[in-house]
Amino acid sequence: MRQRLDPESRAVPAHADTAGHEPSAIRERAGGTAIELHDASAVIGARPPHVVWSGVDLLVREGEFVAVLGPNGSGKSTLLKAVLGVVDTSRGAVTVLGGPPGVANRRIGYLPQRHAYASTLPVRGVDLVRLGLDGASWGVPLPFGSRAAARRQAKRRVEEVTELVGASAYAERPLSELSGGEQQRILIAQALVRRPRILMLDEPLDSLDLPNQAAVTALVQRICRTENVAVLLVAHDVNPLLSYLDQVIYLAGGRALQGPVEEVITSAKLSELYGAPVEVLRTRDGRLVVVGQPEAPHVHGHRHG
Amino acid sequence: MSEPTLTWNLARDVEELLRYRFMVHAFEAGTIVAVMAAVVGWYMVLRRQSFAGHTIAVMSFPGAAGAALAGLPSAVGYYVACGVSALAIGRSRRPGRGPASSARSGESAAIGVVQVAGLALGFLFLSLYSGVLEQLESLLFGTFLGIDSAQVLTLLIVAIAVLGALALAGRPLLLASLDPEVARARGVPVRTLDVGFLLLLGLAVAATSQITGALLVFVLLVAPPAAAQVLTPRPARSLAVSVALSLLITWLALSISYFSPYPLGFFITTFAIGVYLLAQLARHVSPRARDRRPPAPVAPPHSGSAPIPLA
Numbered sequence: 001m002r003q004r005l006d007p008e009s010r011a012v013p014a015h016a017d018t019a020g021h022e023p024s025a026i027r028e029r030a031g032g033t034a035i036e037l038h039d040a041s042a043v044i045g046a047r048p049p050h051v052v053w054s055g056v057d058l059l060v061r062e063g064e065f066v067a068v069l070g071p072n073g074s075g076k077s078t079l080l081k082a083v084l085g086v087v088d089t090s091r092g093a094v095t096v097l098g099g100p101p102g103v104a105n106r107r108i109g110y111l112p113q114r115h116a117y118a119s120t121l122p123v124r125g126v127d128l129v130r131l132g133l134d135g136a137s138w139g140v141p142l143p144f145g146s147r148a149a150a151r152r153q154a155k156r157r158v159e160e161v162t163e164l165v166g167a168s169a170y171a172e173r174p175l176s177e178l179s180g181g182e183q184q185r186i187l188i189a190q191a192l193v194r195r196p197r198i199l200m201l202d203e204p205l206d207s208l209d210l211p212n213q214a215a216v217t218a219l220v221q222r223i224c225r226t227e228n229v230a231v232l233l234v235a236h237d238v239n240p241l242l243s244y245l246d247q248v249i250y251l252a253g254g255r256a257l258q259g260p261v262e263e264v265i266t267s268a269k270l271s272e273l274y275g276a277p278v279e280v281l282r283t284r285d286g287r288l289v290v291v292g293q294p295e296a297p298h299v300h301g302h303r304h305g
Numbered sequence: 306m307s308e309p310t311l312t313w314n315l316a317r318d319v320e321e322l323l324r325y326r327f328m329v330h331a332f333e334a335g336t337i338v339a340v341m342a343a344v345v346g347w348y349m350v351l352r353r354q355s356f357a358g359h360t361i362a363v364m365s366f367p368g369a370a371g372a373a374l375a376g377l378p379s380a381v382g383y384y385v386a387c388g389v390s391a392l393a394i395g396r397s398r399r400p401g402r403g404p405a406s407s408a409r410s411g412e413s414a415a416i417g418v419v420q421v422a423g424l425a426l427g428f429l430f431l432s433l434y435s436g437v438l439e440q441l442e443s444l445l446f447g448t449f450l451g452i453d454s455a456q457v458l459t460l461l462i463v464a465i466a467v468l469g470a471l472a473l474a475g476r477p478l479l480l481a482s483l484d485p486e487v488a489r490a491r492g493v494p495v496r497t498l499d500v501g502f503l504l505l506l507g508l509a510v511a512a513t514s515q516i517t518g519a520l521l522v523f524v525l526l527v528a529p530p531a532a533a534q535v536l537t538p539r540p541a542r543s544l545a546v547s548v549a550l551s552l553l554i555t556w557l558a559l560s561i562s563y564f565s566p567y568p569l570g571f572f573i574t575t576f577a578i579g580v581y582l583l584a585q586l587a588r589h590v591s592p593r594a595r596d597r598r599p600p601a602p603v604a605p606p607h608s609g610s611a612p613i614p615l616a
Contacts, residue, residue: 086489140475
């Protein structure tokens with residue numbers, strides 16, 4: 001795979017093999033800023049308003065694979081919603097794809113947390129992917145004239161993206177018959193079908209077994225590189241992601257830290273963030289364990305079976 | 306009229322069926338109601354709002370009884386009661402915060418209370434009206450007698466309005482039903498669609514319950530769509546199957562109840578349940594269900610023991 005580390009060259013293979021995409025995607029500078037938060041805060045609820053985090057500075061570039069970590073309730077999902085513009089971020093500045101949040105949502109692929117009833121949906125994988133393409137449009141698509149051509153094109157795009165995530169073999173089957181890993185691939189395809197510039201996945205590894213966690217992570221990294229998409233992936237555990245990430249965002253105590261894993265997940269940095277002594281241990285095979293964080297007494301070990 | 310008898314000559318039977326105007330009207334009304342109930346019900350089943358649908362249906366009973374008491378046409382009572390209860394249920398739904406399931410369980414308790422209150426009110430109105438018991442039966446279990454052409458026209462207008470609205474909002478509603486958070490992120494007005502759909506459901510229920518009665522409207526709303534969704538996972542196809550099953554059930558029930566002394570509601574219910582059970586049976590014996598393969602194994606890119614979680 002052609003994969004160089006300097007951001008300028010990352011875009012080349014993506015544009016070479018995805019001919020016919022929106023011109024706006026070409027205009028984006030390779031390695032340009034995808035998401036920027038400056039002294040930003042997120043507020044949820046009105047009576048009383050609750051500040052989830054504040055004074056947050058973040059910068060995510062196109063083609064970067066970033067994990068969002070932190071204990072429960074630290075505002076990881078809220079960060080994704082802030083980028084989508086569905087959470088109040090009026091205090092501070094948030095810029096998404098060069099504009100205020102909520103404006104460019106058509107160019108953001110979003111996979112919300114825990115599709116609780118995805119497992120019982122009476123639709124096929126391809127139907128869900130197709131809804132990602134034109135599910136927000138009003139009216140009935142009638143197969144006449146130019147619409148027929150648009151239909152064929154939509155069908156081709158759905159096939160292309162299910163192929164990209166490796167879901168072609170089972171995309172025609174009802175979702176209820178698919179395993180957790182297969183469903184997750186379909187949902188990622190749905191998020192990707194409109195060729196987003198930003199892909200946001202909220203705990204996509206949750207409830208997957210270890211081989212599937214690794215496979216989905218590898219898939220997301222490959223898409224991040226080949227399509228030059230900025231990826232924000234919310235996770236409970238950084239270890240399955242370690243070898244794939246460019247950066248991490250660590251949320252705790254209403255604040256955030258950003259940087260490469262080895263700079264952020266350290267005893268000194270996390271102790272400062274939590275405002276309490278926290279120790280980061282590294283096992284011999286390179287995995288990270290955080291000990292003593294005050295806010296997460298219920299560790300998430302049970303989720304990983 | 307002479308007692309109608311069923312022969313084995315299909316052409317003669319159909320001729321016999323359509324000999325009287327009231328029966329022609331019944332078929333017209335039944336056809337309109339069957340199509341509308343099948344389409345609206347398809348979304349209702351998909352959205353898991355059957356309980357809300359049933360409650361709106363039950364509310365048509367106090368509506369009609371109240372209208373009788375107030376000396377208004379019963380159709381007014383149906384539409385007002387169903388519309389108001391749809392709006393009330395829509396208001397009780399908290400805007401989507403947290404998982405959909407928890408929002409819906411809080412909703413179901415409120416709906417349950419509304420439903421019981423509605424039934425009690427209906428009986429109160431009826432006893433105040435001191436009408437004949439016959440009316441209670443037709444309010445609850447439906448009748449196909451005495452549908453006039455004005456009623457058919459009203460049904461047609463309501464059906465066109467409801468189906469037109471669904472055609473316009475069909476895809477965003479589907480997305481919002483399957484995946485509200487993605488829909489919201491994509492700019493679909495999820496909350497408006499929620500309330501709007503309940504209103505359409507209210508309209509469809511009010512129209513349908515004039516034929517099937519307050520207790521049995523639910524049968525046409527739920528059985529054909531549920532059977533169709535069992536039979537095929539393709540949205541467009543299962544919508545079409547739902548309409549076809551609904552028409553089949555309604556036509557068959559109307560025809561047989563014409564030739565028999567038993568009420569229409571009994572036949573509609575029996576056929577609807579039969580169709581649903583057959584669909585379930587078909588799924589269990591279908592080749593696709595049998596050769597269901599286990600999920601493909603995924604090659605692990607790196608061998609690692611179970612990671613210790615990092616919060």
